[in-house]
Amino acid sequence: MASTQASQGRRGRPKTADSKPLEDILEAGLVAFATYGYEGVSLRMLNRGLGVSHNLSYQRFGGKDDLWRTSVDFGFGPLLRIMQGIFDPTLTEPLEQLRLATRRYVVFSAEHPHLIALMNIEARQDTDRLAYIYDTYIEPALTGVGRLLVYLAEQKVIRPISLREFHFLVAHGAAAIYSLLPLAILFDPAPPGDPAAIEEHARLVSDVIVEGLRLHPNG
Numbered sequence: 001m002a003s004t005q006a007s008q009g010r011r012g013r014p015k016t017a018d019s020k021p022l023e024d025i026l027e028a029g030l031v032a033f034a035t036y037g038y039e040g041v042s043l044r045m046l047n048r049g050l051g052v053s054h055n056l057s058y059q060r061f062g063g064k065d066d067l068w069r070t071s072v073d074f075g076f077g078p079l080l081r082i083m084q085g086i087f088d089p090t091l092t093e094p095l096e097q098l099r100l101a102t103r104r105y106v107v108f109s110a111e112h113p114h115l116i117a118l119m120n121i122e123a124r125q126d127t128d129r130l131a132y133i134y135d136t137y138i139e140p141a142l143t144g145v146g147r148l149l150v151y152l153a154e155q156k157v158i159r160p161i162s163l164r165e166f167h168f169l170v171a172h173g174a175a176a177i178y179s180l181l182p183l184a185i186l187f188d189p190a191p192p193g194d195p196a197a198i199e200e201h202a203r204l205v206s207d208v209i210v211e212g213l214r215l216h217p218n219g
Contacts, residue, residue: 020052025060029071034117034179038068038129068129075115076137082108083141094152095210101145102170102206109175110198116171116179142167158213166209174205 028050032041043057043064050056061067086101109116122130146163153160177184177192184192192201 020050020056022060023074025050025057026071026074029057029067030075030114030118033068033071034114034121037121038064043067069132072118072133072137075112075118076133079108079112079115080137080141084144087144094148094155095157095214098145098148098152098158098213099206099210101148102174102209103202105170106174106202106205107198109171110178110193110202113178113181113193116175119171120179138167152213156215159215161213169209170205174201174209177201 025046029041029046032046032049041064046067047053047056057064057067061070082104083101086104087097088100091097091100119133122133142163145166149158149161149163149166152158181192190197192198
């Protein structure tokens, strides 16, 4: 009888799995995949890190593939929305639009460093996962920037630069300071993630890129 009552008591308690916010799970999944790579993450490990029941991820996602994709959607979705709506209609100078796009991308990367960290892992192999991120998020996010680069070059405002070159300069150059934080701290102990430091870095990067690309008529 005591055993039966105990079993009923256990069934009546609220489950940790039921009370864990979905956003917390997806953020933890994104961080794990960005830190250990797809092969280095297991659902058991993730559940243990969250302090939830073993079946949580299985119940909500069914498997690691679905968890990976949902975590990627959770992380890259806001970036896509920002980049597609980044151009300011009050700015009539196209070169200033490029400066704005660069600055906002750097700020977003500082606030979401695990996206660059994830790409540092996923981009090393030609997989369906990489194709999914590129086709769903990276290419559409950069379409407007690519058109702007072509237009500015055709108008002789900037020297020609491919979208690939521009992307790697900004995403895996300027924004790398946030995904490679321990290395950044070895150069300078001042935290690069401080809000004032982020704004200063974003302004510096956007100025260096824009002014470096700008063509001056008088030479």
